[in-house]
Amino acid sequence: MDPSQVKIPPMKDQTVDNITDNVITINSLCEDERMKYILERLVTHLHDFARETRLSGDEWMTGLRFLTEVGQICTDVRQEYILLSDVLGLSILVDSIDHPKPKGSTEGTVLGPFHTHDAEEMPPGDSMSHDPKGEPLLVVCTLKDMAGRPIEGVKIDIWETDSTGHYDVQYAGREGPDGRCIMRSDGSGVFWFKAITPVPYPIPHDGPVGRLLKKLHRHPYRPSHMHFMFEKEGYDHLITYVFFFFLDIGDVANLRSALYLRNDPYETSDAVFGVKDSLTVDIGKADAEIAKKYNVPEGHALLTYDFVLVSDEETSQLRAHNSKIALDKLGRKVKIVNGLPIPDLD
Numbered sequence: 001m002d003p004s005q006v007k008i009p010p011m012k013d014q015t016v017d018n019i020t021d022n023v024i025t026i027n028s029l030c031e032d033e034r035m036k037y038i039l040e041r042l043v044t045h046l047h048d049f050a051r052e053t054r055l056s057g058d059e060w061m062t063g064l065r066f067l068t069e070v071g072q073i074c075t076d077v078r079q080e081y082i083l084l085s086d087v088l089g090l091s092i093l094v095d096s097i098d099h100p101k102p103k104g105s106t107e108g109t110v111l112g113p114f115h116t117h118d119a120e121e122m123p124p125g126d127s128m129s130h131d132p133k134g135e136p137l138l139v140v141c142t143l144k145d146m147a148g149r150p151i152e153g154v155k156i157d158i159w160e161t162d163s164t165g166h167y168d169v170q171y172a173g174r175e176g177p178d179g180r181c182i183m184r185s186d187g188s189g190v191f192w193f194k195a196i197t198p199v200p201y202p203i204p205h206d207g208p209v210g211r212l213l214k215k216l217h218r219h220p221y222r223p224s225h226m227h228f229m230f231e232k233e234g235y236d237h238l239i240t241y242v243f244f245f246f247l248d249i250g251d252v253a254n255l256r257s258a259l260y261l262r263n264d265p266y267e268t269s270d271a272v273f274g275v276k277d278s279l280t281v282d283i284g285k286a287d288a289e290i291a292k293k294y295n296v297p298e299g300h301a302l303l304t305y306d307f308v309l310v311s312d313e314e315t316s317q318l319r320a321h322n323s324k325i326a327l328d329k330l331g332r333k334v335k336i337v338n339g340l341p342i343p344d345l346d
Ligand SMILES: [Fe+2]
Pocket: 112, 114, 222, 225, 227
């Protein structure tokens, strides 16, 4: 592109009040309409943020230095920007907006920074963990659609930490994937495997995001959980995980008891805001029938969960519905259609 041939719209003399219009004007030649819209709104909110907080030059330089450090610590296996997005609640917000879930379906949550693409496909019943110190756990799940029909052939990506609360990628000498696997649901929508009982762990907090949390008097811990990601054409991509409740005493009928609250201090203060009520589960025990069927000792720790996936079409309808409500709440008389605002005349 020859810069001399670009007809840049004229800007006005720069003032605190017209700088926003000027930036939007000079960006207006962008041919990607969605990008232009996102930049327009980003600049508007950024500028209003500075006007509202009366941001000083020193404060903005502190912010820029912080963002620089966030970038500098990133590597192939450490993604500090995802962590930053997570601890600011933006990751869970974006997922909830982009992948809304109707009542009755499994809710999504944040991806987190520890997913990798090298997990290997595993046959039913194999163990995804090779940590001898972990407490063995049998996991038996079903996968259905909103009408209760089993979904076959879904690719399920699963990952968890070892018994010390570390993902495999956090070890310098990592030779291959551990604590992660790929599974496929069978004709009954079932997938099952062996794992270890998850434990709470801190997000990496030796970098700029950790220092931010410390300054805010926030701890870096996440409650015990296991990650699941589901993919099948025609169904909305689902990233979720289940949180574990632990009971020291009592039977499984009292699962939602206050005992858990005493035993797990992180349930209501997850550093990355991932916990949702519908995703909390209890560790049960394999009865004689389950033990025989899945070849584990009776009383073996057991996790069962019924996942419900929604179709792309169901998600798309709900996304449009939610978009109208959200913009109305913001007092904007537009609705978003194909990523762009149009006047809302309904
Ligand atoms: Fe995690």
